[in-house]
Amino acid sequence: MTPSATDARKAEAPSWWQGWVHHPEKSRLRQIVFQVHFWTGTIAGVHALVMSLTGSIIVYREELFQLGIPIERIVDLHTNLSAGAIGRSLNMIGAACLIVLCLTGAVIWWPGLIHWRRSVTVEWRSSFPRINWDLHSALGFWAFLFVLMWGVSGLYLSAPTALATILSIDPAGTLTYWLSQLHFGRFTSITKLVWSVLGLAPAVLAFTGVFICCRRIILNKPSNPKHYVS
Numbered sequence: 706m707t708p709s710a711t712d713a714r715k716a717e718a719p720s721w722w723q724g725w726v727h728h729p730e731k732s733r734l735r736q737i738v739f740q741v742h743f744w745t746g747t748i749a750g751v752h753a754l755v756m757s758l759t760g761s762i763i764v765y766r767e768e769l770f771q772l773g774i775p776i777e778r779i780v781d782l783h784t785n786l787s788a789g790a791i792g793r794s795l796n797m798i799g800a801a802c803l804i805v806l807c808l809t810g811a812v813i814w815w816p817g818l819i820h821w822r823r824s825v826t827v828e829w830r831s832s833f834p835r836i837n838w839d840l841h842s843a844l845g846f847w848a849f850l851f852v853l854m855w856g857v858s859g860l861y862l863s864a865p866t867a868l869a870t871i872l873s874i875d876p877a878g879t880l881t882y883w884l885s886q887l888h889f890g891r892f893t894s895i896t897k898l899v900w901s902v903l904g905l906a907p908a909v910l911a912f913t914g915v916f917i918c919c920r921r922i923i924l925n926k927p928s929n930p931k932h933y934v935s
Contacts, residue, residue, distance in 0.1 A: 729815050742809035743921070746914045747803035754911040756799065756859070759783035761904035764889050764897050797863035803907070805858035810845050833922065841913035848906035854909070860886040 729735050762769075769776050780786070786792030795871045825846050827839040845852075861868050865881050874880055879930050886892060890900025 706910070727786075729813075729817055734745060735813055738809045738812045742806060742813055743918065745802050745805050745809070746790075746911075747918045749799055749806070750915050750918070752795070752799040752913045753803060753907045755786075756855075757905055757908035757911065760889070761901045764891070764901040764904065766889075795865055797860060800856050800859035800863055804853065804860065807849060807853040807856055811830075811849060814846060815840060816842075834916075835918050837913050841917065843912060843915075844906055844909055847930075848903055848910075851903050852907055852910070855904075856886060858884045862888060 759782050763776060763780050763783055766776060766780065770904070781787050782798070786795055788795070815821070823839075824842045827836060828841050829836060833841070852865060861884055862881070869875060869881075890896040
């Protein structure tokens with residue numbers, strides 16, 4: 706092949722960025738990130754489910770106490786997995802996994818310039834595997850900032866002293882208070898309602914993610930939505 710032909714082929718070849726914008730499924734980086742997301746979700750899915758369900762309940766912790774409804778066990782389950790210091794350490798790992806899931810999920814969410822709208826909605830008339838995939842993708846997009854916030858604040862609240870030492874801040878200071886308020890949305894009655902409802906998003910993401918994992922591992926089915934038939 707002559708140098709001029711080689712240069713012409715290089716000029717015609719799409720850049721890495723063009724390939725990512727139009728055909729991200731062909732990107733090697735996306736495939737690697739997908740594997741990180743997939744296996745992190747497989748390991749931490751149950752933890753996210755438990756944290757989501759219990760967290761949505763204890764948003765109204767004070768109100769439930771006033772009604773005489775004991776929820777100490779639920780609070781302990783959310784805070785320490787009912788396992789003391791070991792459970793709190795596991796919560797710290799779980800929160801770190803949630804952050805990883807958010808960041809990797811943001812990367813693999815992008816379906817390409819032509820199909821991006823399809824990844825923010827759910828086609829309810831499709832087959833169940835497709836609905837499951839759409840729900841996982843769309844909910845992950847719309848709830849991204851909330852879930853990431855819960856991961857970051859949960860990581861700090863699981864080990865405030867250790868992280869405060871690393872960050873050189875006071876663990877009993879203003880930051881801890883506001884992170885706790887932000888974590889549970891305890892600002893107004895409206896924020897409590899929003900936090901309680903959206904707090905179920907990680908549970909739905911965990912459930913849909915587990916289905917994707919089972920379909921891929923047990924049934925040896927692909928996890929790419931292009932294989933799903935509506």
